[in-house]
Amino acid sequence: MSETSLKEKVYQELSRITHAISNPKRMELIDILSQKKHTVEELSKKISISIASTSQHLQVLKSAKLVETKRNGNFIIYSISDDSVLRLVSSVKELGFRKIAEIERLINDFKSDKNILESITLDDLFARSKKEKILLIDVRPAEEYESGHIKDAVSIPLDQLKKRLNELPKSKTIVAYCRGALCVMAADAVKLLQSKKFKAIRMEDGYVEWKLKQQEQN
Amino acid sequence: MSETSLKEKVYQELSRITHAISNPKRMELIDILSQKKHTVEELSKKISISIASTSQHLQVLKSAKLVETKRNGNFIIYSISDDSVLRLVSSVKELGFRKIAEIERLINDFKSDKNILESITLDDLFARSKKEKILLIDVRPAEEYESGHIKDAVSIPLDQLKKRLNELPKSKTIVAYCRGALCVMAADAVKLLQSKKFKAIRMEDGYVEWKLKQQEQN
DNA sequence: TTAGTATTCAATTATTTTGTTGAATAGTTG
DNA sequence: CAACTATTCAACAAAATAATTGAATACTAA
Numbered sequence: 001m002s003e004t005s006l007k008e009k010v011y012q013e014l015s016r017i018t019h020a021i022s023n024p025k026r027m028e029l030i031d032i033l034s035q036k037k038h039t040v041e042e043l044s045k046k047i048s049i050s051i052a053s054t055s056q057h058l059q060v061l062k063s064a065k066l067v068e069t070k071r072n073g074n075f076i077i078y079s080i081s082d083d084s085v086l087r088l089v090s091s092v093k094e095l096g097f098r099k100i101a102e103i104e105r106l107i108n109d110f111k112s113d114k115n116i117l118e119s120i121t122l123d124d125l126f127a128r129s130k131k132e133k134i135l136l137i138d139v140r141p142a143e144e145y146e147s148g149h150i151k152d153a154v155s156i157p158l159d160q161l162k163k164r165l166n167e168l169p170k171s172k173t174i175v176a177y178c179r180g181a182l183c184v185m186a187a188d189a190v191k192l193l194q195s196k197k198f199k200a201i202r203m204e205d206g207y208v209e210w211k212l213k214q215q216e217q218n
Numbered sequence: 219m220s221e222t223s224l225k226e227k228v229y230q231e232l233s234r235i236t237h238a239i240s241n242p243k244r245m246e247l248i249d250i251l252s253q254k255k256h257t258v259e260e261l262s263k264k265i266s267i268s269i270a271s272t273s274q275h276l277q278v279l280k281s282a283k284l285v286e287t288k289r290n291g292n293f294i295i296y297s298i299s300d301d302s303v304l305r306l307v308s309s310v311k312e313l314g315f316r317k318i319a320e321i322e323r324l325i326n327d328f329k330s331d332k333n334i335l336e337s338i339t340l341d342d343l344f345a346r347s348k349k350e351k352i353l354l355i356d357v358r359p360a361e362e363y364e365s366g367h368i369k370d371a372v373s374i375p376l377d378q379l380k381k382r383l384n385e386l387p388k389s390k391t392i393v394a395y396c397r398g399a400l401c402v403m404a405a406d407a408v409k410l411l412q413s414k415k416f417k418a419i420r421m422e423d424g425y426v427e428w429k430l431k432q433q434e435q436n
Numbered sequence: 437t438t439a440g441t442a443t444t445c446a447a448t449t450a451t452t453t454t455g456t457t458g459a460a461t462a463g464t465t466g
Numbered sequence: 467c468a469a470c471t472a473t474t475c476a477a478c479a480a481a482a483t484a485a486t487t488g489a490a491t492a493c494t495a496a
Contacts, residue, residue: 006328010400011242011249013321014314022240023454024229031229040473053455055474065317074464074472084316088309095302096232099283103231110224182228216434241484258443271485273444292442292494 020064021092025049026057030080030089033067034208035140035179036147037079083215086208097181107181116187122205122213125175133172138207139189140178150177150210158185161192173199180206238282239310243267244275248298248307251285252426253358253397254365255297301433304426315399325399334405340423340431343393351390356425357407358396368395368428376403379410391417398424 021027028047032038038046044054058078061067068081080086096103110116120128128134138145138153145155156164158178168174174193178185186202193200239245246265250256256264262272276296279285286299298304314321328334338346346352356363356371363373374382376396386392392411396403404420411418 006324006331007246007400008242010321010324010328011245013318013324014310015240015242015245017310017314017318018236018245019240022233022237024226024233025454027233027236028225028229049454050456051473052457052475055472056455059474065313071463074470076473082313082317084309084313088306088313091302091306091309092232092235095283095300095306096235098302099300100231100235103228106224106228106231110228113224182225243484267484268486269443270445270487273442274484277444289493292440294443 017064017066017088020061020066021089023057023060025053026061027089027092029054029057029061030066030085033078033080034086034089036144037077039075039077041075043078083211086212090208090212093181110182110184114184114187115191116184116202119202119204120175122203122210125203128173135169135172135174136203137168137174137176137189138178139176139185140207144179144207148207148211150207153177156189158189161189165193165196165198168193168198170198173201175201175203177203177206180204180209235282235284235306238279238284239307241275241278243271244279245307245310247272247275247279248284248303251296251298252304252307253424254362255295257293257295259293261296301429304430308426308430311399328400328402332402332405333409334402334420337420337422338393340421340428343421346391353387353390353392354421355386355392355394355407356396357394357403358425362397362425366425366429368425371395374407376407379407383411383414383416386411386416388416391419393419393421395421395424398422398427 021030025047029043032043032046040051040055040058043058044051047054049057058067062069062078065081066085067078070077070079097107125134125136136150136153137156138149139156139158139161141157142155145153145157149155156167176186176189176193178189181204183206190200190202239248243265247261250261250264258269258273258276261276262269265272267275276285280287280296283299284303285296288295288297315325343352343354354368354371355374356367357374357376357379359375360373363371363375367373374385394404394407394411396407399422401424408418408420
């Protein structure tokens with residue numbers, strides 16, 4: 001009797017974790033925080049709901065220990081609490097991208113809307129970098145790069161790319177990445193570069209995927 | 219505009235997956251199905267709610283593509299749809315066992331209630347099996363063993379153990395496993411064996427954990 | 437075809453969740 | 467200390483969820 005009760009409590013606690021990301025806005029919050037720390041106000045703007053609502057969502061995430069807070073001056077900064085959260089989200093995405101026809105359809109629509117053609121994965125990048133000279137560029141906003149980036153990547157935020165083309169070599173293949181499969185910045189960068197006769201290609205994996213891969217190998 | 223809308227739809231679909239396991243009963247269903255296929259009626263008994271409710275929960279899981287069905291005679295058999303579901307659940311548990319104080323407390327209560335003392339992990343098992351002679355026994359019900367088991371494990375369901383002690387050697391270390399960290403059968407087996415002067419120890423990982431580990435290595 | 441049975445559907449009720457607005461709070465900074 | 471401000475709390479309405487019971491369905495098997 002007390003046995004089943006204990007068991008039920010454990011399932012209850014476990015489902016509290018998944019409950020925390022069972023809401024689209026909270027899932028989006030976690031995804032945004034995976035890239036970089038943010039204040040409540042910033043997050044509220046990004047997910048387009050009121051500050052009070054955002055705060056409530058963040059508290060759900062916090063009570064499930066998925067995010068943590070730190071004060072900085074007047075602001076409270078939210079961040080992902082642990083890399084195991086990244087793994088959790090990554091496995092949800094894996095399942096979603098693989099099994100849910102609706103998501104596959106959405107991603108294909110997204111790609112064709114944006115004229116996203118060829119792309120490589122992290123594994124492809126490693127393989128190619130052994131055979132040819134590659135320049136890896138991170139086209140996310142500079143703050144996100146500073147908060148963490150793939151080894152050997154150079155920061156060239158998308159909005160600076162046009163002005164900084166002279167920094168880039170025509171002899172190397174340029175690989176651009178941003179926030180992952182659903183981010184359009186790297187594709188835009190590649191389109192610009194290709195129109196200027198650079199050898200450029202998009203990588204669909206981002207910093208988070210690289211970080212998780214690093215850990216696997218240790 | 220259509221960009222954010224697409225993004226929102228993706229988060230909505232992703233959260234549908236986590237929503238599916240954001241309920242204790244459904245989490246338990248997935249956990250039960252991780253061991254073995256079941257009919258609706260069997261599942262209903264195991265989670266102690268009505269058949270109609272169980273059916274409805276199963277349909278939520280099915281629409282999120284976490285489980286799938288197959289007819290067998292009069293019965294409809296539910297099973298986990300894909301190993302990526304096991305990975306998802308495993309990452310939820312990892313996060314839960316690591317970060318949620320409440321779960322840690324519950325597990326410790328559980329262990330002390332059951333007098334569960336020493337236990338080893340799969341990694342420990344591999345290491346020890348190179349140094350000494352080990353007999354690995356699977357004490358789950360025979361059906362679960364038949365549905366899948368750790369390589370080289372011998373099936374001795376807990377309720378048969380007493381009668382089959384003569385099959386077991388006193389020279390080897392006996393390692394018993396069942397369904398994982400929250401399953402008490404292996405602990406009971408070890409207690410019985412130790413009282414009969416066997417060298418016995420419990421392994422906290424189960425078949426699911428082993429299966430996921432196998433895949434990692436390929 | 438008919439009887440039988442496992443499962444699903446429908447309708448209902450109690451409970452929980454989401455998002456809003458406006459007030460309260462806590463902590464910083466001058 | 468006092469003013470300021472980012473964040474959280476409280477109260478509410480609308481919507482969604484979980485579980486039950488009883489009826490309907492879909493399939494099997496004789």
